[in-house]
Amino acid sequence: MTQIRGAEGVPSSLIPHPSALAVRTQVLLWGAQRASAAVLGLCVLVHLVTIIYAVRGGLTATEILARTSGSFAWAAFYAVFVAAVAVHAPIGLRNILAETFGWRGRALDVFVLLVGIVLAVWGWRAVYAVVGA
Amino acid sequence: MRSEEKEPRLAASAGVSPTDHASPLTPHTSRSSNHRTLHVRVWRGTETGHYDDFDVPRLESQTVLDVVTHIQRKLDPTLSYRYACRVGMCGSCAMTVNGKARWTCRTHVSVVAEGDRLEIGPLHNLPVVKDLVTDMAPFFDKWAAAKGRFKGTATRHDGFARVPPQSPQRKLVDESIECIGCGVCYSSCDVVTWRPDYLGPAALTRAWTLVNDVRDVGQRERLAAVAGDAGCHACHTHTSCTERCPKGLSPTAGIAGLKRAVLAAALKGEL
Numbered sequence: 117m118t119q120i121r122g123a124e125g126v127p128s129s130l131i132p133h134p135s136a137l138a139v140r141t142q143v144l145l146w147g148a149q150r151a152s153a154a155v156l157g158l159c160v161l162v163h164l165v166t167i168i169y170a171v172r173g174g175l176t177a178t179e180i181l182a183r184t185s186g187s188f189a190w191a192a193f194y195a196v197f198v199a200a201v202a203v204h205a206p207i208g209l210r211n212i213l214a215e216t217f218g219w220r221g222r223a224l225d226v227f228v229l230l231v232g233i234v235l236a237v238w239g240w241r242a243v244y245a246v247v248g249a
Numbered sequence: 250m251r252s253e254e255k256e257p258r259l260a261a262s263a264g265v266s267p268t269d270h271a272s273p274l275t276p277h278t279s280r281s282s283n284h285r286t287l288h289v290r291v292w293r294g295t296e297t298g299h300y301d302d303f304d305v306p307r308l309e310s311q312t313v314l315d316v317v318t319h320i321q322r323k324l325d326p327t328l329s330y331r332y333a334c335r336v337g338m339c340g341s342c343a344m345t346v347n348g349k350a351r352w353t354c355r356t357h358v359s360v361v362a363e364g365d366r367l368e369i370g371p372l373h374n375l376p377v378v379k380d381l382v383t384d385m386a387p388f389f390d391k392w393a394a395a396k397g398r399f400k401g402t403a404t405r406h407d408g409f410a411r412v413p414p415q416s417p418q419r420k421l422v423d424e425s426i427e428c429i430g431c432g433v434c435y436s437s438c439d440v441v442t443w444r445p446d447y448l449g450p451a452a453l454t455r456a457w458t459l460v461n462d463v464r465d466v467g468q469r470e471r472l473a474a475v476a477g478d479a480g481c482h483a484c485h486t487h488t489s490c491t492e493r494c495p496k497g498l499s500p501t502a503g504i505a506g507l508k509r510a511v512l513a514a515a516l517k518g519e520l
Contacts, residue, residue, distance in 0.1 A: 127387075130394045130446060132479070142477035143515040146508070214478070215443035 135222045145207050152204035159197040184246045191247040198239030206232035285365060287358065289316055291328065292370035295377045300368065301325070313346050313353035313361065317369060317381065330381040337495065340429035343436065344381050345370040350436040352495040372436035374449075388432050391448045396474045397455040400467035410464045421461040425454045425503050427496050434490035434500050446479040450490035450500035453481050457503035460510060472507075472514050481507040 137145075170179070184190045206228035213219045213228075285307040290300040303320050314332055321328040332342035337355040344353050346361050347368050358367065375383035403410065412419050434450040435441055441449050448456075456475045459465050475481050481504045490500040514520050 126394045127390050130390060130479075132477075136478070139473055139477045140515050140518075140520040143482060143511055143520060146477075146482040147512050147515070211483075215440070 133221060136220075137225060145210075148203050149207040152200040152207075155196065155200040156204055159193070159200060162193065163197070181246060185248075187247060191243060194243040194247075195240060198236060198243060201239060202232045202236035205235060287311075287316060287362065288366050289320065290366075290368045291317070291320060291381070292377075293328075293380055295379060298377075298380075300370075307358065307365065311358045313344070313351070313356045313358060313367065313369065314342050316358060316367065317344075317353065328381070329379040338429060340431035343372055343431040343433050345372060345436065350433040350493055352431055352433060355495060372432055374436050374438065374441045375432065383432070385432060388435050388449070388451065389430070391452040392430075392455055394474060395448050395452040395456040395480075396467060396471040397452060397459065399459060399462065399465055401464050402466055403464070412463060416463075418461040418463055421506070422458050425458045425498050425500070428454055428458075428498060429496060431495065433493050433495055437489040437493045439487055439489065440483050440485055444479065444483055447483045448475060448480055450484075450504065453484075453507055454498065454500045454503045457507050460507065469514075469519060472511050473520050475507055476511040476515070476520060481511060484508075 132139075136142075170183070209231060210224060210228040213224060287305045287307045289303045289305050291303060293299060293301050303324050305316050305319050305324075308315070314335065317328070317330050318332075321330065330342075330344070332354060333339040334341075335354045337352060340352070342353045343350055345351075346353065346356060347363055347366075349361075350372055351361065353369075361367070369381065371377045371381050372383045375385065375388060378384050414420075428451060430451060432451065434454075438447075438450055440447050453475055456471055459471060460468060465471075477483075484501070484504045486501055486505070488501045491498070491502070494500065511520070
């Protein structure tokens with residue numbers, strides 16, 4: 117049971133790997149996930165209410181585009197929605213992958229960063245498609 | 250669950266004499282509850298092993314620790330287990346009883362037995378030394394990693410620090426100072442299972458106590474030590490620690506306090 121111990125008797129297994137993100141970055145990621153969750157809560161509510169209101173008399177792609185095309189307000193709303201998803205999902209995915217599969221370190225951080233970028237690009241592309249069309 | 254455990258204590262204070270707390274070593278007398286037998290499965294081995302079956306006389310006001318002691322003294326002296334004070338102060342007798350971590354010296358059989366059956370194993374999330382004895386070193390190593398040691402500046406020549414009992418910080422200290430280090434919360438924590446480097450509820454509760462200690466001067470390094478992926482921010486607020494803490498403490502609340510304190514420090518650039 118002999119373990120290598122560093123300062124103050126802490127075993128080496130509890131000392132973070134050098135490639136781990138800086139502690140401050142880890143904390144700010146946690147804060148960003150909480151903040152984005154708050155934004156998402158509001159966005160999902162507005163989105164669902166809009167859907168329920170809009171489909172009361174049936175819904176077609178033409179009707180949606182008629183409402184969204186050229187609308188700065190809807191463009192801004194969904195741009196923010198996409199940004200919140202792109203921040204929130206990769207941070208949560210990072211935790212899930214670490215806890216479920218024990219995946220840690222730089223490779224995981226780069227992977228979830230790419231996931232975030234892909235979500236943002238695809239999401240904003242979709243927003244442009246329905247607003248700029 | 251804790252309210253269930255309080256039930257026998259209330260009964261004991263309502264007129265049952267101390268002698269009714271029969272030791273398993275006393276002969277099986279007419280005071281015992283209907284001469285019943287308790288069927289007990291006890292873990293034998295280390296990380297790998299098996300459960301052995303024992304039949305133990307069921308007695309009035311019998312605790313799980315009484316049962317284990319009876320087995321070790323009367324049925325199988327090779328059984329290993331750990332205890333010291335027997336009165337809920339030392340934190341050394343915690344085991345897994347019918348699937349849940351509990352302090353065995355203050356857990357009455359009548360509260361936890363499923364029918365007449367008990368299954369007793371070592372604590373989860375810790376290496377097993379033998380039978381019911383776990384190696385607590387990883388648990389206390391995390392107290393050290395969380396900077397759980399008081400760091401003051403006063404010398405023996407200074408007077409006592411005056412901390413008003415009603416001050417907000419002192420009240421927060423009161424909420425978690427009674428931790429006895431039994432490891433029940435650590436054993437019950439899912440995040441410790443999933444992320445073995447997670448500091449865990451007990452170490453973080455200790456850190457939270459010191460964060461609120463106005464005499465302590467090691468706050469900056471403590472907040473950095475408890476921050477991030479393996480620290481307080483890994484907690485998912487499942488609250489198993491709070492539900493099972495035998496002292497009725499709330500590590501969950503302390504960890505939430507640490508999350509806020511650490512985020513504030515990070516935003517100020519003090520980490």
